[in-house]
Amino acid sequence: MAILTANKVTKRFGGLVAVSSLDFEIEKKVIVSIIGPNGAGKTTFFNCITGFEKANEGEIIFDGTPIHRLRTDQIAHLGISRTYQNIRLFADMTALENILVGQHIHLHSNWIGAILGSAGTRREEKSALDEARRLLQFIELSGQGDLLARNLPYGAQRRLEIARALATRPRLLLLDEPTAGMNPHETEEMMKFIRRLRDELEITILLIEHQMRVVMGISERITVLDYGVKIAEGTAVEIQNNPKVIEAYLGRGSVVGSRTKQSSASPLPAVSTMR
Amino acid sequence: MNTQTRQTFSRALRIGLLGGIISVFLCLVGIVEIFGQRSLVEKLISLGHVFLFLPLLATGYLAAKSNSEQAQPGKLSLLLAGILSGLLGGGALTIFLVIGNLINIRAMFIHASPTLYGMLTFGRGLPGAWIPLLVGAFLGALGAVVHLLPPKVQQPLIRGFLGILLVGLFAGLIRPLLLARPGLLEAVGRFLFGETGLTEAGALISFLVISGIVVIWSARGKSVQARISRLPRAGQSALRWSSIGLLLVLALILPQFSGAFIAQVIVLISLNILMGLGLNITLGFAGLLDLGFVAFFAMGAYTVGLLTSYGEYGLAHLSFWAVMPIAIFVAFMVGAFLGLPVLGMRGDYLAIATLGFGEIVRLLAGSDFLGPLLGGPQGVIGIQKPCLGWLGPFLGVGIPRVCHGLELGGPKEIYYLAVVCAMIAAFVATRLRDSRLGRAWMAIREDEDVAEALGVNLIQTKLLAYMLGASFAGLSGAIFGTLVGSIFASSMQLMVSFNVVCLIIVGGMGSIPGVIVGAIALIGLPEAFREFSEYRLLFYGAALIIMMLSKPGGLWPSSIVQRELHVKEKDEPDPKVVSTITPSAK
Numbered sequence: 001m002a003i004l005t006a007n008k009v010t011k012r013f014g015g016l017v018a019v020s021s022l023d024f025e026i027e028k029k030v031i032v033s034i035i036g037p038n039g040a041g042k043t044t045f046f047n048c049i050t051g052f053e054k055a056n057e058g059e060i061i062f063d064g065t066p067i068h069r070l071r072t073d074q075i076a077h078l079g080i081s082r083t084y085q086n087i088r089l090f091a092d093m094t095a096l097e098n099i100l101v102g103q104h105i106h107l108h109s110n111w112i113g114a115i116l117g118s119a120g121t122r123r124e125e126k127s128a129l130d131e132a133r134r135l136l137q138f139i140e141l142s143g144q145g146d147l148l149a150r151n152l153p154y155g156a157q158r159r160l161e162i163a164r165a166l167a168t169r170p171r172l173l174l175l176d177e178p179t180a181g182m183n184p185h186e187t188e189e190m191m192k193f194i195r196r197l198r199d200e201l202e203i204t205i206l207l208i209e210h211q212m213r214v215v216m217g218i219s220e221r222i223t224v225l226d227y228g229v230k231i232a233e234g235t236a237v238e239i240q241n242n243p244k245v246i247e248a249y250l251g252r253g254s255v256v257g258s259r260t261k262q263s264s265a266s267p268l269p270a271v272s273t274m275r
Numbered sequence: 276m277n278t279q280t281r282q283t284f285s286r287a288l289r290i291g292l293l294g295g296i297i298s299v300f301l302c303l304v305g306i307v308e309i310f311g312q313r314s315l316v317e318k319l320i321s322l323g324h325v326f327l328f329l330p331l332l333a334t335g336y337l338a339a340k341s342n343s344e345q346a347q348p349g350k351l352s353l354l355l356a357g358i359l360s361g362l363l364g365g366g367a368l369t370i371f372l373v374i375g376n377l378i379n380i381r382a383m384f385i386h387a388s389p390t391l392y393g394m395l396t397f398g399r400g401l402p403g404a405w406i407p408l409l410v411g412a413f414l415g416a417l418g419a420v421v422h423l424l425p426p427k428v429q430q431p432l433i434r435g436f437l438g439i440l441l442v443g444l445f446a447g448l449i450r451p452l453l454l455a456r457p458g459l460l461e462a463v464g465r466f467l468f469g470e471t472g473l474t475e476a477g478a479l480i481s482f483l484v485i486s487g488i489v490v491i492w493s494a495r496g497k498s499v500q501a502r503i504s505r506l507p508r509a510g511q512s513a514l515r516w517s518s519i520g521l522l523l524v525l526a527l528i529l530p531q532f533s534g535a536f537i538a539q540v541i542v543l544i545s546l547n548i549l550m551g552l553g554l555n556i557t558l559g560f561a562g563l564l565d566l567g568f569v570a571f572f573a574m575g576a577y578t579v580g581l582l583t584s585y586g587e588y589g590l591a592h593l594s595f596w597a598v599m600p601i602a603i604f605v606a607f608m609v610g611a612f613l614g615l616p617v618l619g620m621r622g623d624y625l626a627i628a629t630l631g632f633g634e635i636v637r638l639l640a641g642s643d644f645l646g647p648l649l650g651g652p653q654g655v656i657g658i659q660k661p662c663l664g665w666l667g668p669f670l671g672v673g674i675p676r677v678c679h680g681l682e683l684g685g686p687k688e689i690y691y692l693a694v695v696c697a698m699i700a701a702f703v704a705t706r707l708r709d710s711r712l713g714r715a716w717m718a719i720r721e722d723e724d725v726a727e728a729l730g731v732n733l734i735q736t737k738l739l740a741y742m743l744g745a746s747f748a749g750l751s752g753a754i755f756g757t758l759v760g761s762i763f764a765s766s767m768q769l770m771v772s773f774n775v776v777c778l779i780i781v782g783g784m785g786s787i788p789g790v791i792v793g794a795i796a797l798i799g800l801p802e803a804f805r806e807f808s809e810y811r812l813l814f815y816g817a818a819l820i821i822m823m824l825s826k827p828g829g830l831w832p833s834s835i836v837q838r839e840l841h842v843k844e845k846d847e848p849d850p851k852v853v854s855t856i857t858p859s860a861k
Contacts, residue, residue: 050728076730090721093714100711101718105730107711111739114710115703121710128711168729 003028003172003204004049009058009068011044011228018044020228021058026172026221031198031205033215035239036225037248042208043085045225046174050082051075062172077105081170083161085177085208089149095160096145099132102167132167139163139193155186159193166201173197175207179214187211191218216240224248283356287338291360291415294334295367301326302371302395305386306810311394314472315443322472323394325440327368331411334360335418354419361415368395368407376401430493431486438485443473448803452533526694530687539686540802542758545693546751547798550775551782551790552697552704553747558776559785559833560713561740562720564626567633569771570613571606571745573640575752577649578602579658580762586657588650595661599753606749607742614741618734621723633772641764654763658756660684661692689758696754700747704787707743716740717785774798777815781822783829792830 006024010017019041026032034042047053049060051072060068067075081102090098107128109121136145139159144152152160158178165173178194179187191214197203209215215222216236224232224239226248232239239245301307311323335357372395374380375387396403421429442449446468453464467477503514530538550572557563581590582598593601617628639645641652649655664680683689707713715736718726727733756762774797782793797815801807807814822829 052724052728072724072727073730073732076728082728084725088722088725090718090725092721093717097714097717101714101726101731102729104711104715104718109711111707111710111712111743114712115706117706125710164729 001028002026003063004206005061006045006049007059007061009045009048009055009060011041011048011053011055017228019048019055019225022225022228022230024223024230026204026206028204029198029202030220031194031207031218032221032223033219034206034208034223034225035210035212035215039227040225041228042225043176044228046082046176046208049075049174050080073105076168079169079171080174081165081168081172082174083158083165083176083178085180087154087157087161089157089161089164091148091150093149094146095136095141095149095152096129096132098149098160098164099135099145099167100128102164103128103131105168135163135167138166155182155189158182158190162193162197166197166203170203172204172206175205175209177208177210179209179211187214190214194218280352283338283352284359287334287356287360288363290334290338291363292367294330294360294364295411297330298327298364299367299371301330302368302391303384303386304810304813307394308386308388308391309809311390312471313447314469315439316473316475316478317469317471319475321394322443325443327394328410328414331361331364331414332418334364335415336422337418338415339419339422350423353423354416357415357417357419357422358412359415361411361413361418362408363411364415365408365411368411369404372396372404372407373401376404427493431489434489435482435486438481439473439478442481443478444804446472448537455534530690535686537803538690540799542686542690542693542754543802544794544799545690545697546755546758547774547778547794548697548791549693549700549751549754550748550771551778551794552700552787553744553751554775555744555779555785555787555790556704556707556716556747557740557744559779559790560708560720561716561737563737563740564622564629564776565741565744566626566630566769566772566776567613567636568629568744568748568775569633569767569769570636571610571748572752572755572771573636573767574606574609574745575602575749576756576762576767577640577655577752578605578749579753579756580655581649583659583757584655584657585659586650586655588648588655589657592659595659595753595757599750602753603746603749606752607746609749610742610745611738613745614738618737630769630772633767633769637764637767637769640767649764652764654761654765656761658760658762660760661689661757683757686758689754693754693758696750700750701787701791704747708787712736712739720785774815777819781818781830783832786829786831786833789829789831789833796830 002025004024004026006022009019009022009024011019022041022045024045034045036042044053048055048068049062051067051070051074055068058068059066062075062078062080065078067078067080070078090101093101107124109118109124113121133142133145136142139156139162141152141156141160141163144156149157149160162173162175162178175194179190182190194205194207195218198205207219219236222232222234222236222239223230224242224245231244231248232242234242307323307327309323310326311321313323314321315325338356338360339353372392375392380387392400396406399406421432424432450464450468453460453468455461467474467480469477473481503511506514530541550568553571554565554568557565557568579595579598579602581588582593582601583589583591583595585592613629613632617625620628640649643651645651660678661683662678662680663683664678681688683692715726715731718729718731719733719736719740723733759766778793778797779790780793781797782791783789797818801811801814826832
């Protein structure tokens with residue numbers, strides 16, 4: 001059963017059509033990648049799902065609830081969480097506090113309880129702290145919870161951003177280029193980590209990714225966007241051999257011919273090294 | 276001359292010029308002249324001289340310091356650099372002196388008076404124009420020598436002189452206190468302080484005491500600290516509680532000992548701490564710059580005025596204690612009212628819109644339109660004083676009211692109310708900061724969009740920041756109303772808002788102890804020294820610039836405090852608690 005369905009979603013910025021009448025579906029507990037050249041409308045689509053942008057036309061349905069008219073925080077309450085292309089941690093808060101903010105919707109104490117220090121508030125704070133430490137352990141940052149987020153190394157910041165998203169206990173997690181700027185070893189670790197999220201926490205994962213090794217390695221389904229239009233959809237093998245995709249990435253003409261001769265099996269990994 | 280020496284001297288040149296400019300500036304704005312009327316050490320040196328010559332001493336010190344991180348130039352060249360910079364600084368004063376004596380510049384600079392020239396030359400007039408030059412060179416050399424001294428000698432020396440300066444500044448406050456108590460204290464007072472400043476013996480004693488403390492602390496301090504940290508946990512907390520208890524007792528008896536003036540200064544500090552803590556919620560925690568904060572202060576003050584006044588405009592004659600919560604609530608609601616329209620604004624736009632609100636409230640309060648209700652420019656007068664004790668009916672008060680108990684009539688009594696309120700407010704602010712709401716505020720400050728994507732309801736959270744912040748200011752205004760006994764629209768100036776913003780920035784944005792430190796530095800000091808009040812804005816400007824350059828985090832930055840709080844916690848999750856997010860076994 002589909003957890004997220006997009007019907008004819010269109011988003012325009014002035015004259016530019018960033019996402020054009022997009023139909024999209026994602027099943028529960030799968031890892032799906034959206035790929036496409038720069039400016040294909042991938043992040044805009046993410047923004048439409050999470051409510052950062054309002055789609056001009058079409059509808060988005062999350063687990064039976066239409067969400068395209070909801071506010072961002074209401075969408076978060078329903079169980080969608082995301083990370084960002086450029087890391088957007090709360091830089092001047094500690095790692096622990098970042099995760100605690102992530103738990104916001106699952107805590108219920110109000111300001112009166114906080115001022116009075118009521119027993120309920122204190123109990124809730126304690127269990128929230130424990131949960132946050134557990135998440136830190138999960139992302140292998142135990143003992144570094146008191147460091148300011150800005151002082152963490154790059155890879156740790158990426159993981160912390162995911163941990164913060166996990167703290168909202170999402171059912172659908174959107175990852176915007178989770179391996180951007182990582183070396184091959186870190187990339188490998190991140191792929192394992194993403195698989196663990198799905199296998200152990202049973203979260204549906206939708207990711208935007210440029211590194212083809214990652215895309216082909218972990219996604220069960222791939223959707224290709226170009227100029228806001230879906231041009232292909234399928235498994236890794238299907239996508240690799242789809243002429244439309246190859247054209248979108250490499251352009252029409254002689255290149256396609258020469259490429260397919262050399263390595264007809266998988267032209268796209270080669271593309272990623274070219275970019 | 277090698278490059279290094281050249282660098283040293285060119286730097287000394289620059290610093291010397293800067294010092295000279297600062298000295299001349301202090302002369303021209305009149306600080307030197309005004310402080311010249313008070314002496315630091317009787318018949319020897321006035322506070323004006325201190326202001327005049329401190330920059331020169333500092334130039335010598337800095338000129339010798341500037342290069343010492345790299346390979347040390349020779350001590351002699353450092354000394355020469357110090358003399359050079361001092362000479363330049365003194366030279367600037369000499370040039371100023373000569374120009375001032377030849378041309379009449381008083382038309383432009385009213386403070387360029389003969390008195391000032393007299394101070395510059397120690398009473399010799401134009402023929403003594405060489406004196407500042409000589410003094411500058413001497414002070415420059417002195418500054419350089421102080422820098423070259425080994426730290427063991429240097430620290431007590433510097434601290435000791437700072438001690439004299441401090442005691443000298445406060446002399447006008449301390450002396451009357453001592454003289455008011457006949458007996459030993461009076462004798463001590465007469466021995467240490469003269470009519471206008473410290474006596475020579477007083478200066479010597481304060482120097483010796485303070486440098487002595489520095490020497491002993493540097494010799495023994497480490498081992499004492501180590502011994503404290505070796506104490507068992509119970510012992511440490513006992514130590515902490517007993518020091519808190521000691522402070523409380525001191526706070527309790529202070530106004531009885533210090534008299535009304537200091538009590539009044541502390542009340543004003545407390546009122547500003549209250550406002551600061553409130554604005555610290557909106558600005559420091561949630562990052563919403565509010566330049567019209569005085570509006571909420573006005574709400575609290577007018578609520579108390581209208582509901583307790585015996586004057587023409589009093590609507591009811593409730594007791595202050597009954598009105599205080601009402602005032603807080605009114606400010607709380609007005610916070611929502613003013614917060615709603617600016618919810619979507621960020622940064623500069625928000626600042627300008629709130630600035631407008633502050634002015635609107637002041638103008639409305641003073642307008643003819645609301646005059647019949649609020650008294651217009653004449654204001655609300657005859658505000659009740661709080662009364663402790665049995666007041667018969669708590670709510671309704673008869674006319675004229677009789678207070679069967681302790682009436683908090685003057686600053687010495689209101690002191691307790693203000694200080695207790697400020698302490699409670701600090702406690703509440705701390706609790707709020709460490710709560711779910713506090714974290715949501717900080718998340719909004721850091722990145723509004725991301726906070727919203729994590730499920731933080733921006734409307735609700737921002738409104739709460741405005742409302743809770745406003746209620747602190749409302750309380751502050753309520754106490755102000757009863758302290759002064761009358762409220763005028765003209766006391767709700769824009770400056771009140773700016774003061775609060777300044778004290779937060781100087782103290783440290785988002786830091787609760789920072790608010791207290793900032794209020795003491797920016798409100799307390801200018802209140803305590805009458806001479807300063809004229810230069811308050813100059814002082815604020817200088818303080819803000821210096822803070823931004825040297826300590827952008829403020830006097831007491833918030834992150835340090837946080838670090839200290841969290842380090843004590845254990846960092847492993849409790850294994851017994853069953854997680855709902857993460858799998859229990861890895």
